[in-house]
Amino acid sequence: MWFGICFFLLIGGLAVLFLYRRGVVVTKSIRAILFVFRPGKSADRVTMDHCTGWISHIGRFYESRVYRFVLDAQLSKGEARVFLLDREKRPVLKLDRQSPAGEAELDRKNRYYLRWECKNATGSCTLGW
Numbered sequence: 738m739w740f741g742i743c744f745f746l747l748i749g750g751l752a753v754l755f756l757y758r759r760g761v762v763v764t765k766s767i768r769a770i771l772f773v774f775r776p777g778k779s780a781d782r783v784t785m786d787h788c789t790g791w792i793s794h795i796g797r798f799y800e801s802r803v804y805r806f807v808l809d810a811q812l813s814k815g816e817a818r819v820f821l822l823d824r825e826k827r828p829v830l831k832l833d834r835q836s837p838a839g840e841a842e843l844d845r846k847n848r849y850y851l852r853w854e855c856k857n858a859t860g861s862c863t864l865g866w
Contacts, residue, residue, distance in 0.1 A: 765792040774853075780865040781819075781851060785858050788815070793852040796821070801845045804866045808832040815858030822850040832864070 763774065767790035774792055775782040783792075798804065810817050810833070818833035821841055829849070830841045843849060851864070 763792055763794040766790045767792060776851075780863055781853070782861070782863050783817070783853060783855075784861045785817075785855060788855045788858045791852060791854045793850055796849040796851045798843045798849060798866075799845055801843065803840050803842045805840050806830060806832060806838065806864060806866045808834075808837045809863045809865070810834050810837065810860070811862065812858055812860035814860075815856055817853065817855040817858045817862050819862075819864050820852040820854070822852055824848045826850060 763776070765774075767788060769785055769788035769790070771784065771786035772788050773784040776794055778797065806819075806821065808817075808819055812834070816833065818831060820828050820832075821830040823829050824847055830839045832839055853862075853864075
C-alpha cells in the first residue's frame with residue numbers, strides 16, 4: 738500500500754516538473770480579489786483586481802534572435818512590472834509603465850523565466866514579444 742502511494746506521488750511530482758519545464762505550470766504568490774493569467778506563444782495577458790504578489794513561468798522562445806518586448810499596462814491603480822530572467826534568475830530586462838519596451842538577445846538553447854510582479858494593481862496588462 739505504501740509503495741503504491743509513494744509511486745503515485747513520485748509520478749505526480751515528475752509530471753508537474755515536466756509541465757513546469759515546458760512552461761505550462763506556473764509558480765505564484767498572489768493576494769487578489771481577481772487574478773486571471775493567460776500565457777501564450779507570443780504574449781502573456783493578465784487581468785487583476787486589487788492584486789499584490791508575483792507569478793513566474795518559463796518563457797518559451799523557440800528562435801535564437803533579438804526579441805522586442807512591449808508591456809501594455811492598462812491599470813486604473815497600482816503598479817505592475819515584468820522581469821525577464823536568465824537561467825540563474827538574474828534580470829535580463831525589466832519593464833514597467835515608465836519603461837514599457839525593451840530588447841534582449843535570447844538563445845533558444847537557454848532557459849528564460851518571465852516574472853510578473855504587482856502591487857495593489859487593478860486593470861489589465863499584456864506583454865508581447
